[in-house]
Amino acid sequence: xxxxxxxxxxxxxxxxxxxxxxxxxxxxxxxxxxxxxxxxxxxxxxxxxxxxxxxxxxxxxxxxxxxxxxxxxxxxxxxxxxxxxxxxxxxxxxxxxxxxxxxxxxxxxxxx
Amino acid sequence: xxxxxxxxxxxxxxxxxxxxxxxxxxxxxxxxxxxxxxxxxxxxxxxxxxxxxxxxxxxxxxxxxxxxxxxxxxxxxxxxxxxxxxxxxxxxxxxxxxxxxxxxxxxxxx
Numbered sequence: 401x402x403x404x405x406x407x408x409x410x411x412x413x414x415x416x417x418x419x420x421x422x423x424x425x426x427x428x429x430x431x432x433x434x435x436x437x438x439x440x441x442x443x444x445x446x447x448x449x450x451x452x453x454x455x456x457x458x459x460x461x462x463x464x465x466x467x468x469x470x471x472x473x474x475x476x477x478x479x480x481x482x483x484x485x486x487x488x489x490x491x492x493x494x495x496x497x498x499x500x501x502x503x504x505x506x507x508x509x510x511x512x
Numbered sequence: 513x514x515x516x517x518x519x520x521x522x523x524x525x526x527x528x529x530x531x532x533x534x535x536x537x538x539x540x541x542x543x544x545x546x547x548x549x550x551x552x553x554x555x556x557x558x559x560x561x562x563x564x565x566x567x568x569x570x571x572x573x574x575x576x577x578x579x580x581x582x583x584x585x586x587x588x589x590x591x592x593x594x595x596x597x598x599x600x601x602x603x604x605x606x607x608x609x610x611x612x613x614x615x616x617x618x619x620x621x622x
Contacts, residue, residue: 404555433608435556443556443599443612456609491555493608500546501608503555 402426404504406492412510413482421477421507423492432475433493433501434467436460443491449475482511516600521617530587532616534600537581544605545576547585549596550615556599559585563605590620 405424413419425432434446447457449467464480475494479486487510493501517535524530536545547559560567560574562583567574573586587594599615 431608435610437553442614443550443610445609445611448609458609489553493555495608500558500561501556501610503557505555506553508553 402502404492404494404502406490406504406507408507409505410508410510412512415484415511416481419479419482419486419509421479421490421492421509423475423477423494423504424473425475425492425494426496426502427473429494429496429502431455431495431497432467432469433495434477435491435493435503436488437491437506438485438488446477446490479509482509484511487511516602516613518598518600518613518616520614521619523619523621524587524590526592526620526622527589530590530594530618530620532585532587532598532600532618533582534585535582536600536602539580539602542604543602545574545580545583546601546603546610547572547574548599548601548610548612550599551593551596556612559598590618592620592622594618595620 407422432449437443445458447461448455466478468476489506491506492504495501544561544563546561548556550556560572562574576583597615597617
């Protein structure tokens with residue numbers, strides 16, 4: 401079965417540093433998403449992306465966050481200046497717009 | 513999106529059918545019922561969805577009441593690998609801004 405892949409699986413960073421999380425969506429999908437899950441809490445929507453622009457974003461997705469599709473295969477989430485509260489699992493997902501989302505295995509971000 | 517209510521946790525014996533209920537009394541006419549699950553800390557995995565008719569696929573069956581105010585996910589022969597948190601989500605079709613609740617933690621007991 402096709403899958404969404406994410407790198408790195410775990411990243412440790414210092415507060416204030418920039419972090420880029422990478423995702424390779426399923427190849428024929430056109431809709432891309434980032435969700436996050438703080439340890440012990442719910443999975444939360446961050447942003448959706450279609451046709452090279454953000455289609456929707458949550459209140460969490462403030463100016464320190466950005467997304468990009470730099471080439472035909474990757475989809476990235478950048479956090480400009482990480483804070484302690486950014487520590488979480490970040491899940492990338494993709495969809496062909498039809499039925500449901502396919503999620504990746506996640507990138508664990510630890511901010512010290 | 514309409515809210516859903518699920519039991520916090522459930523146990524089921526291995527090999528038996530696991531029946532996971534969900535209440536969604538404020539569901540609107542164009543909203544679907546989706547089920548996802550999350551095994552340990554992995555990414556959520558789609559299971560099944562439906563509008564008003566019962567649905568079945570290779571993973572599970574979904575039974576939606578006639579008034580659509582509740583549904584039940586059925587895993588027909590639960591295995592240890594089905595131990596996970598199961599999320600019932602109500603959403604418009606094609607709206608992939610999913611609102612996850614706390615779900616039901618299902619534990620399959622050997």
